[in-house]
Amino acid sequence: MNTPPSVSDIFASMDYGPSPESDKPALAWIAAHNGSFGHFIHGAWTKPKATFNVHNPATATVIAKVSQGSAADVDAAVAAARKALPAWRAMSGHQRATHLYALARAMQRNARLFAVLETIDNGKSIRETRDIDIPLVARHFYHHAGWAQLLETEFPGHTGAGVVGQIIPWNFPLLMLAWKVAPALAAGCTIVLKPAEFTPLTALAFAEIAAEAGLPAGVLNLLTGDGATGAALVDHKGVDKLAFTGSTDVGRIIRKATAGSGKKLSLELGGKSPFIVFEDADLDSVVEGVVDAIWFNQGQVCCAGSRLLMQEGIAERLVDKLRARMEKLRVGSPLDKAVDMGAIVAPVQLERIAALVEQGKQEGSECWQPSWAVPTKGSFYPPTLFTNVAPSATIAQVEIFGPVLVSMTFRTPDEAVALANNTPFGLAASVWSDNINLALDIAPKIKAGVVWVNCTNLFDAAAGFGGYRESGYGREGGREGMWEYLKPSAPLRAPAKVAAAKTKGKAVVAAKSRVVSHVSVGVDRTSKLFIGGKQARPDSGYSLPVKGFAGAVIGEVGEGSRKDIRNAVEAARGAAGSWARASGHNRAQILYYIAENLSARAAEFGARIRTMTGGDGAAEVEASIHRLFTYAAWADKWDGQVHQTPIRGVTLAMNEPLGVVGIAAPAASPLLGWLSYVAPAIACGNTVVTIPSESHPLAVTDFYQVLETSDVPAGVVNIVTGRTDELAKTLAEHDDVDAIWFSGSRAGVTACELASIGNMKQTWCEWTPRDWADPAQGEGRAFLRHATQVKNIWIPYGE
């Protein structure tokens, strides 16, 4: 169009025209840095070095150059963070709160600069950066200023995790920075952050503005670079905690690289989130929900509702409505204030999307795109809808990370849940129904960290965000998110050696007589495995001798193998559903009953423990009964929360069990150590596959008789004796195990963490021994937090 249309022309056509937001202030900011950036370390810019280009994906032009971070840069940044840590950590919560408050205010003062900078760097529309990303960033800092203020009183006995390394993605560059930086600063951590290679600019601007707002030098250090820079940060010995948001593939690499390092780790990974529409939903609202689910940020959203599951009866109508709506979407310059979708972040991503769409067509799914064409310059892709998609299709399984929706139908609510959970991921889900009974029945059944009821892609600093399954672990936002950046102030310590030595003499005498009596009893008692509520012989047909503390063989246990682990996991999986649904009261009753039956046989168990360890068996049994009572008490009290998010509605943070937990119990305190893991796990509704102490397994093999008499449903607790490291590795590798808890050697920890990457199961592996007799170390909320994952269910209401 050479001559612009006249008022009369437009009066007749009623077309939309261009309404560009100016990029001049943002370009001026870049120009003020001569278009070239170093890293931001210890409060100052380094000299730009080994630079690479940053593009505006909407125009395919170079807008800045940033530096490729080297190993030496990582060293310098970590050293700066380490140096700044003592003073930052020593500050009062209130002092840190004032800093976070200042950051929130600075974000608001510079809101438009950040919005425009984000848009020209990432390609997302100015509407989104202006109305969603940047306001959420400011909100995140305000909210976490509050956590800093309340840290001492709300998280007593905890302190910041130390120096944290943070690696963030390109889809919400500044928002992901806020999600990482705000809780870390509130907790008293110092930071080395690496923004994504494609989108470093808002992070650079943030570092500068944070320094201007008075954030002390070294508290926040920023490195630009590609995966190699990230890898150097992950591997760095000076980092205490790593937080990563990005693809599941890279999450796997990071878990592998950090195995056995002792670094705290939180991962927010990919998704293929279901968007479930029941026949009684408000379909016109559903259509807008879909727009917000998959055509928000060009679909480059980890929690995008990318799998549309429609009840069969309304599918055709809904698809018709969707197509009509898609025709109306506007794709174009992201700086235009009247577009719905901007540019895809980079040509390589555009190619990936196009290739997957092509594959979808070749595999027989029906592809539909609007009749209009997208701009040819820059990286643009039209909204795309696939129908007739089988669950087996590639596009139904892999994360496309683009504006591509795949749809399928279901017949019943149960089938909807089955389809929704038919994925390795578990990040988010949307459920659409105007029937509260149905919606609130479905939400807990979906394996996802966030469930939106009649809404989608809502975020707030007060609500945790994070995944189940291969979508990662840890939460960002809310109280639950703060734990990721905290650790207990008092370090773990093993029981005092002096005390053990003191009791040893007495125990020897007592134990000796027990050994003799064991041998002298005429009827043999064979310790078996306990799987699916039944005593089972080991598949191997071999046994291992068990020695007492005095060195004599006091019994034998089955040598469990891979197949026994397989059978035990199968049994645990079979029991997991109904045990998770059992009421807290019901689980408490069973735990009390276990304690009651243990108490009735206290003398026998005390003697057994003495025989094995030479320790004070009676005390350990007493402590075990105490522990069972503790978790019986907790079983109906580990409540969730209602978060105060800015909607008319409720956001329920529910503590849900993980599912099947694999447990390798510590060698010492053979009964108490084992129970200290098992009791919280089952109190929270998990089923467990346990490996008792390799050296002292007999108290636990005796214990299955207690379980059998205590109404514990079959499969809830399974016991496989044998060689701990070998069995634990099999458990850690098992794709149907949701978490692995291990207490043992550092080599064993490393092996478990490495083996966990198959399904990215949660790991809680320690080589520092605990004093299990000390309730401060051996029980409490930390155990319950490990035994559960928080699901946030957003429920707007109003009629």
Added chain:
Amino acid sequence: MTITRANLHLATGDSERRAGARHQPPGDHVERNPGLPLDLDLVLAQHVNKSAAERRASTIPTRRTVKKQWQAAWQLRAITLIDLTTLSGDDTPGNVRRLCAKAMHPLRADLLKALGAESLHVTTGAVCVYHALVPTAVDALKGSNIPVAAVSTGFPAGLSPFATRLAEVRESVAAGAKEIDIVITRAHVLTGDWNALYDEVQRFREACGSAHMKAILATGDLATLTNVARASMVAMMAGADFIKTSTGKETVNATLPVSLVMVRMIRDYFERTGYAVGYKPAGGIRSAKNALEYLYLIKEELGDRWLRPDLFRFGASGLLTDIERQLEHFTTGRYAAAHRQPMV
């Protein structure tokens, strides 16, 4: 790589076929909605998720905007969609004549010239008055083709005797009103008596004869968006030519969420029957910016065809002055003052 229309799998044919299976947008001439037998299943099937509807409505003004000459053109169009209204107890022939003069010449000549819009013959969509002022308005607007609309049926509460309400419609039509804005009995909605509502509106429509009927739902009285949706559907089934939000006398008048619900019902009704029903938000729309937000909503949810005066009206009075000021700002670059626009 670059994306062109050629290397995309564009299912244009598919799109056309589907559009055809429903109904093409109405042509220049809109066939009057004859109504349908009351379909209670369809009425009761309507339910609106309030939070989701509000969320959509709240992003209409943030997803769309028009600037520069586009803004001016849209504002000009908005003028043609106004039912320029006075509904006051102190209305006299004098102020109604003044209103009619403004309806015929809503913009100063110099502004029209500066906009290059002289040939567009911009007038408001109608003039809307109480029955007593209909003859005055008809006389004042003689030769202009601007229709006179009369509010009727016991406006605003609609609670006078039914026979009186019917007679009121007939008398206004006889007095020369080409459009009748009726009010419904809110109690029928609040008690779910859809049969009664249907009968009432259908009788009003009969009484209107050739005059077009706008059914005022008084949405501010209807309590829920679901009630708004159901009442909209019943009014259309009973033969309404337009559905309209408010009398302007309720505590809450036109809003974007209510409008979203009503226009979705219009779309649904059109897709089912092929009859295009018009929409009139009324009350509280005073700024040009707010008016354009309604036009974005209509363009997005119903399409361009509904941006013409036979299918869309604003019930407003002060709105025109604000549009004049915005258009003056567009032509001069200076912010404008109300007192420099000829008053209504």
